Amino acid sequence: MTSIVPDRLRWLRENPLNVLIVVLTPPFLSATMKIARVLPVVRLLWLILVTNRLRGLFSVEGLRYAALIVFTVVVGGGSLFVAVEPSQQLSVWDGLWWSTETVTTVAYGDIYPETSLGRVVATVVMATGIAFVALLTGSLAQRFLHSTGDESPEPTPREAEMMKQLREMSDRISRLQAALEQRDGSPPR
Numbered sequence: 001m002t003s004i005v006p007d008r009l010r011w012l013r014e015n016p017l018n019v020l021i022v023v024l025t026p027p028f029l030s031a032t033m034k035i036a037r038v039l040p041v042v043r044l045l046w047l048i049l050v051t052n053r054l055r056g057l058f059s060v061e062g063l064r065y066a067a068l069i070v071f072t073v074v075v076g077g078g079s080l081f082v083a084v085e086p087s088q089q090l091s092v093w094d095g096l097w098w099s100t101e102t103v104t105t106v107a108y109g110d111i112y113p114e115t116s117l118g119r120v121v122a123t124v125v126m127a128t129g130i131a132f133v134a135l136l137t138g139s140l141a142q143r144f145l146h147s148t149g150d151e152s153p154e155p156t157p158r159e160a161e162m163m164k165q166l167r168e169m170s171d172r173i174s175r176l177q178a179a180l181e182q183r184d185g186s187p188p189r
Helices: 009-015 017-026 031-058 058-086 094-104 116-146 157-184
Strands: none
Touching: 009 017, 058 094, 058 116, 094 116
């Protein structure tokens, strides 16, 4: 392609996937090695697809689902912690307390896992809390990056209808004001 396109550098910049495929699969390698060299490209494509689908996760709806998952992990993790730590003689409320302080990564140290299964539960609860904080941070950053203030978002049909009605009402008020001023003989403003 670089031999037939007019601007070679531009084509290389605009077609990085084609360049990667050519670079990663030189003709002198055996067929097996070519396939092995293309696997990172396939992984890259998969990552791009997943990234595009995960953008919805940073929306308000995505955050609601994530919060529901965190809540489920807190309740389930607390109950499971009580079950796998029988030697501590904890109540369910103690388990919920432990799970809440663990998911927020506070962990006062008043209750802590003593068994291997308890440590596994703690790891899942901690990872969930850290992931949720990361998701909130990413969502907030996306809001700041995409709301520059220069562009106004596309109004919903209901908002567009309300704006139309407001304009009509404003026009009517202007006409009424002009008619009143003409009737009273006062000069229009």
